[in-house]
Amino acid sequence: MKLPAKAPEPNSENTPFFDGARQGRLVLPRCGDCGFVIWFPRQICPECSSQDVSWFEASGKGSIYSCTVTRRIPGGWGKVTPFVLAYVELEEGPRVMTNIVDCDPEHVSIGDRVEAVFEEATNRDGESGPPLLRFRVREG
């Protein structure tokens, strides 16, 4: 079943990330001083406090670091259970909270290799917003 897709609201700190998402590209910030790849997107490095942060296109590949199959929850998400909430560890290092989609929730586990997909999302006015970064299991 299609998961709810509520669009996030970008601000000046994360515009390149969401602009990338609109083009189906995973664009992440990297610290120019210490090389730390930053998640979530922002403009001050949480590792060394440098403000020299630039943006690059990441591979979109990673593996499941942890996950939970949610089976009971109130509200709109209760209508799409069971669904998979996960932390995906990207090849570039950061761990990202996300959903694993196009999968059988009974057969998703830690270590599964995944790739990014961007899913259309709408904001509270019903307008199209930046798409959501989700992941699906990849072969090989």
Add this chain to the structure above:
Amino acid sequence: MSDDYSLRGKVAVVGVGETTYYKHGQSADPEFVLVLKAILAACADAGLDPKDIDGFCSYSNDRNDPPRLANALGIPELRYSNMQWTSGGGGAAAAVQNAAGAIVAGSAEVVVAYRGLAQGQFGRFGRSGGSRPVSGAAAYTLPYGMMSAAQMYAMRTTRFMHEHGVGRDAMRSIAMACYHHAQNNPRAVMHGRTLDEETYDSSRWITEPYRLFDCCLENDGAAALILTRTDRAKDLAKPPALVLAAQQSGGHRSGATAENTTDYVTSSFKPAVKHLYKQAGVTAADVDVVQSYENFTGGVVMSLIEHGLCTYENADEVLTFDNLRADGGTLPLNTSGGNLAECYMHGLGLQVEAVRQIRGESSNQVANAKVALANAGPMVPVASTAIYGAEEVLG
């Protein structure tokens, strides 16, 4: 570091009070009245006049602010007000710590640590509202259906079980021990409701690996502890439970929800524990009884390991139902029924129960309990933990 910079034994809990504990939304009293009733009960327990109170400490954005409480109680001097920044219920032992710190600093003399909630009146705790803006850090969690603490900590527990290969059996034993203890505790919301292995195993999944019985209750009520200088305690009604140590516990980037905490597979207690036992002047082996905050049972397993009460290797062997029982167990746990079966007063009930054990007043009394540990809020960004002791522990 000189002993002058430790609160060890200088302050005691001299009074505890609780309202009736209600199921979620069932209190006839508004929340503020519940808090007043708990404070008055604690004063009566201590043999103190409410007008003796001159300080208040709470946590988790408690809605019942000290000026309003002081007004309602006719308190002549309000010298100290303190709120532990929110972090789930992780502030319960911190509220006691902050009260003790205020007394040691001479900021106030009689300080109450309290927590009240009427969720029927104000809605549930720890749940993300659908109307919250999907911006800032929430832009990377809410759109993915991360709506509850249960999901966030289910992922942490899954990773813990994956890395260490323990926890599944221990989680069941913890839930069963809590329900077992609630059967002797008439205050417990689950008094009269037993839990056996089959019932646990067949209960519904909430979010894996948590079943229904792995998750804390939702309740209405209030609890309060009154603290004062240990040398003043001897004139009061009850034997004092000395605060031997109390510590807050946040680690490197432990506040990372959508970002990357450095040490993910943790109950958040590693930073505090090294200070905790040193300050208390006791070791894990000296602890007679443990109250370990169950937001979710998986967090308790990690908490007990990080407090040195069992190990990553032997957790499933040590944390058995028989070992966790007050009646004959080697590691009596959550002897009031805890957040799973007594009441979820955001963990303050566990601090109260530790005091009862030191006094010898628990409904599941551990024989000759002299040292009681009570922690709060495993897996939250800032947890807290405390050790209480009988006067003779100071020697």
